[in-house]
Amino acid sequence: ERASDGQVNIIYWQAPSILNPFLTGGTKDIEAASLVLEPLARYDETGALVPWLAAEVPTLANGGFSEDKTQLTWKIQEGIVWSDGTPFTSADVKFTYEYCTDPQGGCAQLAKFENVASVETPDDLTVVVTFDSPVSNPYQPFVGAQSPILQQAQFADCTGANAPSCTDQNFYPIGTGPFTVAEFKPNDVITFEANENFRDPAKPAFATVNFKGGGDATAAGRAVMETGEFDYAWNLQLAPDVIASMEQGGMGTPVAGFGTGVERVMLNWTNPDPALGPDERAVIGPHPFLQEPAVFKAMSMAIDRPLLSEVGYGDAGKPTCSWVAGPEIYAIEVEGCFEQDIAGANALLDEAGFVDSDGDGIREANGVPMSLVFQTSTNAVRQDFQALLKQWWSEIGIETELRNIDASVFFGGDPGSPDTFQKFYADIEMYQNTFDGTDPQSYFGNGLCDKIPSPATQWQGENVSRFCMEEYDALHAQLTQIDDPEERVRISQELNRLAFENGMMIPLVHRGRISAASNTLGGVVLNVWDSELWNVADWYRID
Amino acid sequence: MLTFIARRLLLSIPTLLFISFAVFMLLQLAPGDPMAQVPLTVPDAVKEKMREALGLGEPPLVQYWKWLVQVFWIEPKVLIDYLTASSTLFSWLPDTALYQGELRVISWQTRSPVMDIVVQRMPQTLWVVGLAYVVGVLIALPIGVYSAYRQYSVFDQAGTFVTMIGFSIPPFFTGPLLIVIFSVGLGWFPSIYDTTHEVTDWDSFVVQLQQMIMPVMVLALQTTAQISRYMRAAMLDNLGADYVRTARAKGLSEAVVVNIHVLRNSMIPVVTVIALGVPAIFGGAIITENVFKVNGIGQLLITALFANDLPMVMTLTFIFAVLIVLFNLIADVLYGVLDPRIRYD
Amino acid sequence: MTEPVPASPKAIEALRDEGPLAPPRSQAADVWAQFRKHKGAMMGAAVLIFITLAVLLGPYIWTLDPQRLDIRNKDLRPIYTALWDGTANVSWGHPFGTDNLGRDQLAQMIAGGRASLAVGWAAMVLSLLIGTGVGVLAGYFRRLDGPLMRITDLFLSLPILPLLLVAVTLFRQPLRAAFGPEGGMFILIVTIVGITSWMPTARIVRGDILALKEREFILAARSIGTTSGKIIRRHLLPNVLSPIMVSATLGLATAIITESALSFLGVGFPSDFPTWGKMLADAVPRMSEFPERVVLPGTAISLTVLSVNYLGDGLRDALDPRLRGR
Amino acid sequence: MLDTETPDPIVRIDNLRVEFQTKSGRVAGVKDVSFAIAPGETVCIVGESGSGKSVSSLSLMRLIEFSGGDIAGGRILFDRKTGGALDLAGADQDLMRQIRGNEIGMIFQEPMTALNPVFTIERQLTEGLRVHRGLSRGAARARALELLREVRIPEPVRRLQQYPHELSGGMRQRVVIAMALACKPRLLIADEPTTALDVTIQAEILALIDRLKRETGTAVMFITHDMAVVAQMADRVVVMFRGEKVEEGPVARIFDAPEHPYTQALLAAVPKLGEMAGTDAPAPMKLVGRDDQDTDPIPGTTTPLLRVEGLTTRFPVQGGFFRRIVANVHAVEDLSFTINRGQTLSLVGESGCGKSTAGRSVLRLVEPLSGTVDLDGTDIIGLNDRDLRRARVHMQMIFQDPFASLNPQMQLADQVAEPLWNYGGMGLSKDEIGDKVANLFDRVELPRSFMQRYPHELSGGQRQRIAIARALALNPKLIVADEAVSALDVSVQAQVLNLMLELQAELGLSFLFISHDMAVVERVSHHVGVMYLGRIVEIGPRRAVFEDPRHPYTQALMKAVPIADPARRKSERDLNFKPIPSPIHPVGYEPVANVYEEVGPGHRVLVSESGY
Numbered sequence A: 001e002r003a004s005d006g007q008v009n010i011i012y013w014q015a016p017s018i019l020n021p022f023l024t025g026g027t028k029d030i031e032a033a034s035l036v037l038e039p040l041a042r043y044d045e046t047g048a049l050v051p052w053l054a055a056e057v058p059t060l061a062n063g064g065f066s067e068d069k070t071q072l073t074w075k076i077q078e079g080i081v082w083s084d085g086t087p088f089t090s091a092d093v094k095f096t097y098e099y100c101t102d103p104q105g106g107c108a109q110l111a112k113f114e115n116v117a118s119v120e121t122p123d124d125l126t127v128v129v130t131f132d133s134p135v136s137n138p139y140q141p142f143v144g145a146q147s148p149i150l151q152q153a154q155f156a157d158c159t160g161a162n163a164p165s166c167t168d169q170n171f172y173p174i175g176t177g178p179f180t181v182a183e184f185k186p187n188d189v190i191t192f193e194a195n196e197n198f199r200d201p202a203k204p205a206f207a208t209v210n211f212k213g214g215g216d217a218t219a220a221g222r223a224v225m226e227t228g229e230f231d232y233a234w235n236l237q238l239a240p241d242v243i244a245s246m247e248q249g250g251m252g253t254p255v256a257g258f259g260t261g262v263e264r265v266m267l268n269w270t271n272p273d274p275a276l277g278p279d280e281r282a283v284i285g286p287h288p289f290l291q292e293p294a295v296f297k298a299m300s301m302a303i304d305r306p307l308l309s310e311v312g313y314g315d316a317g318k319p320t321c322s323w324v325a326g327p328e329i330y331a332i333e334v335e336g337c338f339e340q341d342i343a344g345a346n347a348l349l350d351e352a353g354f355v356d357s358d359g360d361g362i363r364e365a366n367g368v369p370m371s372l373v374f375q376t377s378t379n380a381v382r383q384d385f386q387a388l389l390k391q392w393w394s395e396i397g398i399e400t401e402l403r404n405i406d407a408s409v410f411f412g413g414d415p416g417s418p419d420t421f422q423k424f425y426a427d428i429e430m431y432q433n434t435f436d437g438t439d440p441q442s443y444f445g446n447g448l449c450d451k452i453p454s455p456a457t458q459w460q461g462e463n464v465s466r467f468c469m470e471e472y473d474a475l476h477a478q479l480t481q482i483d484d485p486e487e488r489v490r491i492s493q494e495l496n497r498l499a500f501e502n503g504m505m506i507p508l509v510h511r512g513r514i515s516a517a518s519n520t521l522g523g524v525v526l527n528v529w530d531s532e533l534w535n536v537a538d539w540y541r542i543d
Numbered sequence B: 001m002l003t004f005i006a007r008r009l010l011l012s013i014p015t016l017l018f019i020s021f022a023v024f025m026l027l028q029l030a031p032g033d034p035m036a037q038v039p040l041t042v043p044d045a046v047k048e049k050m051r052e053a054l055g056l057g058e059p060p061l062v063q064y065w066k067w068l069v070q071v072f073w074i075e076p077k078v079l080i081d082y083l084t085a086s087s088t089l090f091s092w093l094p095d096t097a098l099y100q101g102e103l104r105v106i107s108w109q110t111r112s113p114v115m116d117i118v119v120q121r122m123p124q125t126l127w128v129v130g131l132a133y134v135v136g137v138l139i140a141l142p143i144g145v146y147s148a149y150r151q152y153s154v155f156d157q158a159g160t161f162v163t164m165i166g167f168s169i170p171p172f173f174t175g176p177l178l179i180v181i182f183s184v185g186l187g188w189f190p191s192i193y194d195t196t197h198e199v200t201d202w203d204s205f206v207v208q209l210q211q212m213i214m215p216v217m218v219l220a221l222q223t224t225a226q227i228s229r230y231m232r233a234a235m236l237d238n239l240g241a242d243y244v245r246t247a248r249a250k251g252l253s254e255a256v257v258v259n260i261h262v263l264r265n266s267m268i269p270v271v272t273v274i275a276l277g278v279p280a281i282f283g284g285a286i287i288t289e290n291v292f293k294v295n296g297i298g299q300l301l302i303t304a305l306f307a308n309d310l311p312m313v314m315t316l317t318f319i320f321a322v323l324i325v326l327f328n329l330i331a332d333v334l335y336g337v338l339d340p341r342i343r344y345d
Numbered sequence C: 001m002t003e004p005v006p007a008s009p010k011a012i013e014a015l016r017d018e019g020p021l022a023p024p025r026s027q028a029a030d031v032w033a034q035f036r037k038h039k040g041a042m043m044g045a046a047v048l049i050f051i052t053l054a055v056l057l058g059p060y061i062w063t064l065d066p067q068r069l070d071i072r073n074k075d076l077r078p079i080y081t082a083l084w085d086g087t088a089n090v091s092w093g094h095p096f097g098t099d100n101l102g103r104d105q106l107a108q109m110i111a112g113g114r115a116s117l118a119v120g121w122a123a124m125v126l127s128l129l130i131g132t133g134v135g136v137l138a139g140y141f142r143r144l145d146g147p148l149m150r151i152t153d154l155f156l157s158l159p160i161l162p163l164l165l166v167a168v169t170l171f172r173q174p175l176r177a178a179f180g181p182e183g184g185m186f187i188l189i190v191t192i193v194g195i196t197s198w199m200p201t202a203r204i205v206r207g208d209i210l211a212l213k214e215r216e217f218i219l220a221a222r223s224i225g226t227t228s229g230k231i232i233r234r235h236l237l238p239n240v241l242s243p244i245m246v247s248a249t250l251g252l253a254t255a256i257i258t259e260s261a262l263s264f265l266g267v268g269f270p271s272d273f274p275t276w277g278k279m280l281a282d283a284v285p286r287m288s289e290f291p292e293r294v295v296l297p298g299t300a301i302s303l304t305v306l307s308v309n310y311l312g313d314g315l316r317d318a319l320d321p322r323l324r325g326r
Numbered sequence D: 001m002l003d004t005e006t007p008d009p010i011v012r013i014d015n016l017r018v019e020f021q022t023k024s025g026r027v028a029g030v031k032d033v034s035f036a037i038a039p040g041e042t043v044c045i046v047g048e049s050g051s052g053k054s055v056s057s058l059s060l061m062r063l064i065e066f067s068g069g070d071i072a073g074g075r076i077l078f079d080r081k082t083g084g085a086l087d088l089a090g091a092d093q094d095l096m097r098q099i100r101g102n103e104i105g106m107i108f109q110e111p112m113t114a115l116n117p118v119f120t121i122e123r124q125l126t127e128g129l130r131v132h133r134g135l136s137r138g139a140a141r142a143r144a145l146e147l148l149r150e151v152r153i154p155e156p157v158r159r160l161q162q163y164p165h166e167l168s169g170g171m172r173q174r175v176v177i178a179m180a181l182a183c184k185p186r187l188l189i190a191d192e193p194t195t196a197l198d199v200t201i202q203a204e205i206l207a208l209i210d211r212l213k214r215e216t217g218t219a220v221m222f223i224t225h226d227m228a229v230v231a232q233m234a235d236r237v238v239v240m241f242r243g244e245k246v247e248e249g250p251v252a253r254i255f256d257a258p259e260h261p262y263t264q265a266l267l268a269a270v271p272k273l274g275e276m277a278g279t280d281a282p283a284p285m286k287l288v289g290r291d292d293q294d295t296d297p298i299p300g301t302t303t304p305l306l307r308v309e310g311l312t313t314r315f316p317v318q319g320g321f322f323r324r325i326v327a328n329v330h331a332v333e334d335l336s337f338t339i340n341r342g343q344t345l346s347l348v349g350e351s352g353c354g355k356s357t358a359g360r361s362v363l364r365l366v367e368p369l370s371g372t373v374d375l376d377g378t379d380i381i382g383l384n385d386r387d388l389r390r391a392r393v394h395m396q397m398i399f400q401d402p403f404a405s406l407n408p409q410m411q412l413a414d415q416v417a418e419p420l421w422n423y424g425g426m427g428l429s430k431d432e433i434g435d436k437v438a439n440l441f442d443r444v445e446l447p448r449s450f451m452q453r454y455p456h457e458l459s460g461g462q463r464q465r466i467a468i469a470r471a472l473a474l475n476p477k478l479i480v481a482d483e484a485v486s487a488l489d490v491s492v493q494a495q496v497l498n499l500m501l502e503l504q505a506e507l508g509l510s511f512l513f514i515s516h517d518m519a520v521v522e523r524v525s526h527h528v529g530v531m532y533l534g535r536i537v538e539i540g541p542r543r544a545v546f547e548d549p550r551h552p553y554t555q556a557l558m559k560a561v562p563i564a565d566p567a568r569r570k571s572e573r574d575l576n577f578k579p580i581p582s583p584i585h586p587v588g589y590e591p592v593a594n595v596y597e598e599v600g601p602g603h604r605v606l607v608s609e610s611g612y
C-alpha cells in the first residue's frame, strides 16, 4: 500500500548538487533525479530493455522500429500523469528533445540525441523519433536514467540560455516517478515524498525518502551495515575485507552486480614529457617506449590478476584480460593471462634489448630509464592496486612513480586542470568506466582515432590512451553496419583482442559494483545498467 | 568607544577590499574551468556562450568588479527584501522590492545563488561547530583555573597531559573511533548527522542532542586543549598579583578571591583569544564535518573547491575574511569593556 | 630585655651587599643544571631523542623496505597480541605486524616518522621564522605595524586548501623536476603549512615586543647608541623567546597534523610514501579489527607532540636566567 | 635595658621564624623576631630591603602561606576583642578570615597594584564590610562613603564609581587605607605605605594615619625603610637586619643613641635636610666604618658644558574619529639652564612635573618640540641620526629603576661592554675591552666575579652600580641621572651617591641629577632647579635655593619633606597642597613664555604664570 512503510534512508557518499540530469554529468545527480524523472524505457538488472513510460519497447519485430532503421515509434502508456496531476503527453517528450538540443542550453546529455533528425507527435500518446541515418542501436534518446522526460509546462521558460538559472526548476523538477522532491539542499540532503499521482496506486511503499549525500564510502557502508541508520548505501568502493567486517555488524548486507566496468591501466601513446610544454604533452606521440610490444606485454605478464581481484574486490571482482568484459559474450580469453610470469616478462624485455645498462635496477630504453608516472583517483582500493603494480613492475626493472588525484578533479574533465584523466599528463593511469545498456558498439568507438582528446577539442574525447590504429577503425566501422548478433559478437571480440594485444591498455579486473542494503529493506534489485534506484517504487520495509 | 568602533569599521573597508582582491587574484591563478562539469559533447560555441553567461572570459579586473557589485549591492538588496517580507523581526515594515532580478552571485556548480546555499548551511555549522566551541570553552575555563590554582599538582599535570594529547590527535581518528564505540558498539548515537532534523519538542531535542554530541565532542577537544592553556597562563599571571593579597587581607574567602578577583582579571586576555577563535567556527571544521556528514560550511567549501566553483569559494573566503576582521574588532572592544583601564576615544 | 652590644662596631660589613653565594659557572652548565631539574623536560628530551634516533638510524637496523609488499604475509598482528590471543597471526619477522598488503609496519613507522618529523620541524621552523620576523618588525617599527598587521589578517583569512591546490598545480612540476616527487611535495607542504600558520606567532610576538619596547632597558640601550638592528637582536629577541617556544611546540603538532589532514584529503605525498598521519588515516577503516594500525602511529604522533611540549617547557625555564636562579 | 612594656599588648610576636621552600632548599625569611604592640601605639619596623619586614607582617596576617612561606616556629599572640589571646600561628584559615580585615587591617606598599584594576572603588571598599559586618548593599555604601571622607578624598561620591586607574597614586593609597580601616580594626599594619609616593602626598598620608590612630586608638605597626618617616611617626622602633631584630626602643632613644652598629650605620647613611646648610659645594657623606674616606667638597669648574635654551617637549594626544591630534601634554615648557663642567644640576619636583622628560629631551631620547641643546659646542637638536649616535658618546644616562634598565637575559659584563661594541670598540681590541670592563667593575666596587652573572642575581644597589659602569664605559662628559638612587635602600643609596661624587671629583663629570628627594638633592648638587608643571619655577645655586626659597611652590615643597629627627615633627596644619592641574592643553594653546626674576647671583624665580 502506498506510503505505508514510513521513511527509507538512502546514502550516497557523493552529494547531488542539482536534480536536472540534462545539466549535469554526475552519476549522483542523475540517480537522485531518477526517483522523480523517468524515461520511456530503461534497462533492467539483466541489461535487457524494458518499457517504462512507454507501453512497449518498439523493435523491428513489433514494427516499432522501421525497416530502414531510421524511425522509432514509441507508444506511451495510457493514463500517466505528472505529479501535479496534469497528463503526461507526447508533447512533453518532444519538448525534452528540444530542451536538450537547444544550442544555447548546454545540455549534458546531448550525445543521446546525436543522430536524431526530428521528434514528431502524431497524437498525445505517440512519439516518432526520426534519425538522420540508419542506426543499429536506436535506444539512445528517452532511454535510461540519463535521458528522462521533463515536463513541458514546468521547463517551458527554461530553455536555451535560461536553463542554468532556473534554480527552482532544476532543484524541484516535476516528474512521473514514484516520488516528488519536498526539499532540496544542494550538496547535502534531499527529501522526497511519495507521489500522490503515481500510476500504480499501491506504490511506492515508502512515504518519504531521505536522500543523504556526502562523506566517504566507509561511513556510508557502516551506516547501513553496522549501525543501521540508513537503508541503502550506493557504490561502496571498499576493500573486500573492510566490507566483510562491516557485514559482521549484522544490520545489512552488501549487494553486488557485474556490469561493464573493467579496472584497467591505460597506456599513454603520446609523450607526456613535461619538457614538451602544456600544448604538446599528450598530443605529440609516440611515447619513448610504452608502445614497444615487449614492454606492455611484459608489464601485463608481471601482473597477478587473480590476486588483484581478490585483494581489491573479493567476490565482486573477476580477473579479466578484456577491455569490454561484460556482457560476458563479448569478453575474450587470453592464454596464460591470469598467471603471473615475472621471469617470462624479464626474458621478454631482455630479448627486446631493454636491459639495465647502468646497474641501478631499472632498465633503459634507448638511453632513457624506464620510469613511469602512474596516476589514478584517490580511493583506497586503487592505491592498493598502485602499490602492488609498482612492486611487480619493479621486479621486471620498470620504475613507477605513484600519484593520486581527487576523484572529482580526476574525472571532472576540467580543461583547465592538468590532472584530468583525459589530459593524461602521465605515462599510465588506472580507472574504469562503463557504458549504458548491453551493446558495446559505441563503447568500442572510444578507441577510434578521431576520438582523441586534444587542445582543439578542449581536451574532450573518449580515446584517452590516444591509441590509433587503422585496422581497429576499419573493424569498428564494420561493426556499425552489421546486425547479425553472432557476427557482432565475433567482431567485438576481435576489437577486444586488438585493443589488448596492441597495448591500448592493460585490463586488470572486471569489477562489479557493491552497494549495501539494510536487512529490513525489501525489493532491492541491484541494476548496474541503469540507475541503482530504478525500482525504488518496489522497495518496501520487511518487519 | 562609539567613535572607536566607527573608525575601525571604516578602516576595515579598505582592508577587506584588499583581502578580497588578493584572494580573487590568487584564485584566478588556479587552473580550472567551471565548464568542467559540462560534458564532452557540447559544442565549443555553446560552451563559449555558457562561459560568457557565467561572466568568464572577461578580464579578471572586470570580473572582480562584477563580483563586488553583486556582493555589496545586489545581495544586500535581496537581504532587505527578505527581511521586510518574511522575517519575523522586520516584517511589519512595508515590503520592499529592491531586488529587480539582477544577476546574483551564482554558484557554477548548482546554478543557484551562493548566498541561499550559505544561509542553508549556516544552521548546521552553528549548531555543531559553534556549540563545540562553546562547550570546549566551558570545559577549558574551569580546567585552566584549577590547574593554575594548584600549579604542578596531579590535576595540573594530568590536565596538561590530556589536553596535549587532545591537541595532537587528529579528528579523522577521534571521529571514527567515537563512531565505532558509540554508534557501532553501543548504538547510542547516530553516526551520520541528519541536517533535516528539526527541533520541535523535547523528544526531537533529545535526538538533536544525540546526533550532535559526538561531532561536538571531537571538535571541543581541540578547543579545550588550547583555551585551557591560555586560561592557566593568565591565571598564573594574576594569582601572584598584589591585589590578590589585598583581597585576602580583607578576609575574603578563597572562592571569592579566586573566582571573582583573579578570574575576572584573567578573563581579559582569554576572552580576546576566545573571540579571535570564533571566525574559525564559520570556516567550518572540514574534517569533522566530513567524518560525521555534518554538511556545513566546511563541506561546502571543499566541494566547491574540488568542483572549481569559484564564485562559491570566493564568497565563502570573503565571508570568512569579514568575520576575521569583525571579530578582531570585537576582541578589541571586549578588551576595552572588560578592562576599565583601556580607553577608546 | 638586654641586648648584648658588640665590642667594636663593624658597621660597614653590615651595609655591604650580599653577592650571589654560589660560585659562578658557565652559562651552558647553568642552563643544563636547570634543565635537568625539570623532570618532564628530561623525559620529553629522552623520548624525542629516542624517536629521532629511531627514525634516523632505524632503517640501518631494521632493513626491511617499508614499501615492499609481501602479500602472503598480509594482515599479521603485532607480536604482542600473541600474549593474550594464542591464535593470533603473528611473526617475529614483522614484530609490529603488516598491513593489508603485507607491508612491514615497523619499517613503515620508521619511514613515516622520518617524513612526519621532517615536515613537522621544517614547517614549524619556517612558520616561526616568518611569525617572529613579522611580529618583531610590526612591533618595533611603528610605520610597519599597520601594513604588516593587515597582511596578517589577509593570511588569516586565506583558507589553506585553496592555497594548497593552487600551489600544487602551479609549482608541482618545477619542484618535482628539481627535487623529485617526494622532495617536491615535501617542499610544497612545508611551505604551505609554514605560510598559513605563522600568524598567531606574529601576533603574540608583536604584542610582547610592543610591551618590551616600553621597558627602560630598551631606552637604555638606545641611550648608549645601540642601533635598531642590534636592539632587536640583543635585547628584544632573547626576551620573547618564551612565547616563541610555546608557539613552536604548538606549531610542531599543527604541522604534523596538517600534513596528515592533507593526506586524508588526498592532496599530500604520493600514496606509497608513508607518513604517520597517512598511516593513521589509512588504518581508520580497519580500526576495529586491527587497532594497532591506528594506535601505533597515533601514539607516535602524540608522544612526539607531548615530548616537544614538555621539552619546550623545560627549555623556557632553563633559558630564562630569572627562573634559572631559583 | 628594661623596656617599659604596656601590660596588655594587642599583639605579641615571640621568636617568630618563617621559612620558604625554594628550589635550593628551605631558606629562612625571618629567623628570630620578637616584639609586641600595645593599643594606641605606633611601632615602626625599619630595616633594609629583604630584612624580613614584610614577611613578619604577612605572617601576622597568616598571608605568608599564600606566598609560599610557612611559620616554622614561634608564636603570634593576638588579643581578640572577645575571649583573650589567640595564637595566630596555629589558627586555621577560616578563623583567620574572620580576623583579617576585621580585627587586623593591612595597607600595602604599592598603591598602584594593590587594588584590583577591574572593580570599582565602591565594590572593593564594601566587600570587606559585607563579609564581616553583614551590611546590606546600601549600608555598606554609606559606610564606604564615610570612610572616604575620613581619609579626606576629594569628591568621595564620584570616587565610588571610579576604577583604580582613574585615581592618582595618593588617592589610591587613601582608598587602600580606607579599606584597611573599614571594619575599625584594632591593629593596623602599614607596609611601606608611602614609599612609592611623592613627598607632598607622603606627608598627607602620614598625617592621616597619625590622626586616625589618635582618634580611634588603633595600634599601628608601621613598616618602612625611611628613617625620616620613622622620625615623624614612631612611638617605638624595631630595627631588623637580615631576618633578625637587632634593636628595639623608643624613637628618641634610637635616634639619639643607637646601640647596634647596624642602626648606627643606617642613621649615618640617611641624608638629613639642612645638613649642608652653609656650604656651597657638595661633599661625599661620611659613612660609619669607613676610615679611608675622602669627604672633601667638590667645587667643579665654572666653564659651561651644557647649555639648554627654551627646551619644550609636548606629547600629542590623539582623539576623535580620524585620530587627529586634539591636545598636547605639555611635559616640558620653555626650559633653560646651564651645567658647568664637573658640576651637578639637580631638577626636583613632584611626580609628573616633567623631570624625566626634560632629561630625555636633552639626550634626544624623546624628540623635543623646540629649543636648543648645546653640549660642548655641538648642537644636539640639529644632528641627524648618525651624528646623534656619535654624539651620544659624550652623554649618558642612568635610569631610575635598576630592575628595569638592565636586560634580564644578558650577562653583566656584556651589558657594560655593549656601549663599547656599539662604537666599534672605541679603538680597543677585544681583550682590551675585556680589561676595560673589568676595570669598570673595580671602579664601581663590584667584584669581578660578578661579570658572568645576570641582573636578577644582584641587589638593587649592585645593579645601579652596573648601570653606572655602563654609563662610564664611553668616558662621557655628561651623565643624566634620572632618579638614580630613588629605588635604593638608604645605606646603598649613600654608597651610590658617594660613588657618583667620587667619580665627579676624579673624572670631572657633569651630572644632570633628577630626583624628588630634597635631602639627597641637597647633598649632591651645585645648582638646583625646581620644576612644576613642566616649568622651572626656581633655579639657582643649591645653597641659595635651599636656604632662601622664594617661589611659593618651593616653599611648600620644603615644608613637606620629613626630617630624620624625631624632635622636629611636622604637624598636619603645616601642609597646604593644591592638586596639580592637568598638563594637557588643546591644540593651539600657546602658554606664556617664562619670565624670571633674578633674586640673587644666578638665583632666578619664575614670575610669570606657573599654574601653581
Ligand SMILES: Nc1ncnc2c1ncn2[C@@H]1O[C@H](COP(=O)(O)OP(=O)(O)OP(=O)(O)O)[C@@H](O)[C@H]1O
Binding pocket: D020, D021, D022, D027, D028, D029, D030, D047, D048, D049, D050, D051, D052, D053, D054, D055, D056, D067, D068, D069, D225
Ligand atoms: N615568596 C618567597 N619565597 C622565597 N623567599 C622569600 C619570599 N618572600 C620573601 N622571601 C625572602 O624573605 C626575606 C625577607 O623578605 P621581606 O619581603 O620580608 O623583606 P622586606 O624587609 O619587606 O623588604 P622590602 O623593603 O624590599 O619590602 C628576603 O630575603 C626574601 O628573599
Ligand SMILES: Nc1ncnc2c1ncn2[C@@H]1O[C@H](COP(=O)(O)OP(=O)(O)OP(=O)(O)O)[C@@H](O)[C@H]1O
Binding pocket: D315, D316, D329, D330, D331, D349, D350, D351, D352, D353, D354, D355, D356, D357, D358, D516, D583
Ligand atoms: N611618552 C609619553 N606620552 C605621553 N605623555 C607622556 C609621555 N611621557 C611622559 N608623559 C607625560 O608628561 C608629563 C611629564 O612626565 P615625566 O615622566 O617627565 O614626569 P616626571 O617628573 O619624571 O615624573 P616621575 O617623578 O613620576 O618620574 C606627565 O604628565 C606624563 O604623563
Ligand SMILES: [Mg+2]
Binding pocket: D053, D054, D055, D109, D191
Ligand atoms: Mg617589603
Ligand SMILES: [Mg+2]
Binding pocket: D355, D356, D357, D483
Ligand atoms: Mg620620572
Ligand code: NI
Binding pocket: C001, C002, C003, D001, D002, D003
Ligand atoms: Ni631589654
